[in-house]
Structure formats: C-alpha cells, structure tokens
Amino acid sequence: MIKRWSQIRRDPTPNARGGEGVTVFDHILEKSELKTNCRMFTKITLEPGASIGHHGHTREEDIYYILSGIATVYDNGETHKIYPGDVAWVGDGGSHGIANDGEVPLEFISVILTYDPPER
C-alpha cells in the first residue's frame, strides 16, 4: 500500500503531556492501518521552545529517532542532548520527555510498540 504525504493526518496538539507550545504529530500510519502491535507511527515536529512533557509508558516501548534539529531528552531521570541520527527509547515502566531548546525545528520519528497484541 502507498500513502502520500498529503494523505497523512496532521494533528497539532497544544501542551502535549503537559509540555510547552504545540507538538505537531504527523500520523504516518494509523493504528487501524496496521495488524501488528504498533499503536503509533508518527513524525513529530517541535518548533523552538516546544516540548512534550514527562510521561511514563506501561507495557510498551516508545522510540524517538532524531531526523533534524537538536533534542533535549529526559530519559528515566537523566537529561541528554541528542542529535540527528541518535535514538532514545524507553520500555515498560520507563518515563521520558523531549524538548526543543534549539533554534531550528526539531523533527523525529516516534514509534510506540505495545507488549500485548492489538485489540481488534
């Protein structure tokens, strides 16, 4: 199947997980388009100053793969600057958040995979 950029659902979300500014979620694939245990497959854009607040994950993994910009990642209590090509991920019981403290847009892939099969 092919899906064009223009068909991808854009969901700008203010104060995502208690963060600052607007988090732009581009839902590359919807959960309903997949048969596996992927509940989110997105590209996320944070303008300078925007962030996704700290939040936890239970029985799932959330992967952030940086495409462009510089990310400040809160990863299980530690803070790291990460760059294009770097990856940050948390699993069951983990918590994280991400902020754009830089001067250019931050773009990254975020994929959430659940431990349990999807409910259909």
Added chain:
Amino acid sequence: MIKRWSQIRRDPTPNARGGEGVTVFDHILEKSELKTNCRMFTKITLEPGASIGHHGHTREEDIYYILSGIATVYDNGETHKIYPGDVAWVGDGGSHGIANDGEVPLEFISVILTYDPPER
C-alpha cells in the same frame, strides 16, 4: 536509553534480496534491544542505481518511510514513484522491492513488525 549515531551498527549489503549495488542498513535498534515484536528498525540508504529486490513477507509488516531522494517502489505488483514524506508498506502475504532510479541518495526508514511475539 540513548544510543548515538556512532554506536549504530552499519551493515552494507551487496545485492540485497537480489537487487543491484549495495544496500546500507543502519540498524538504529537491534532486535535484542527491544522487547516487542520488532525484528528490524533501520535507516536504509540506496545510492543511485542500487535496489532491494522483490521479496515477500509472511506474518509480518514492513514499512518504508521515505526521508530523502526518490524511490521506485514495487508494491504487490504495482510500481510507484514515492517521495519524502510518503510511506509504502506491505503485510502478511505481500511482496515489495525498492530502487533508487534517481540521481541523489535515497534514504528511508524501514521497520519490520511481526504478527507473533518475539522468540526469547
């Protein structure tokens, strides 16, 4: 967890799936680093003229999300040109391949998710 670009395993593979040239797999995350049913989480680079040959998938989904360049995708018997921001994916019983017929490198994310839980 954080993994830097320099720590990501690069695996240049000639004639991947019977294709032309070299397919460069950057294994962003290894299967062993994840607890969910993801058996491949990579960035793939194809130089002009390189391709991944036609191949099938059984009880798994393979997602190609285009980052840069132009891809010629063979998707279940149809051929499409797809561009940055577009996505192509196949599921159980599907077959696909991808070629760089353009003049600049083709980069894309490829994620393979299995229907069944991982063997541990």
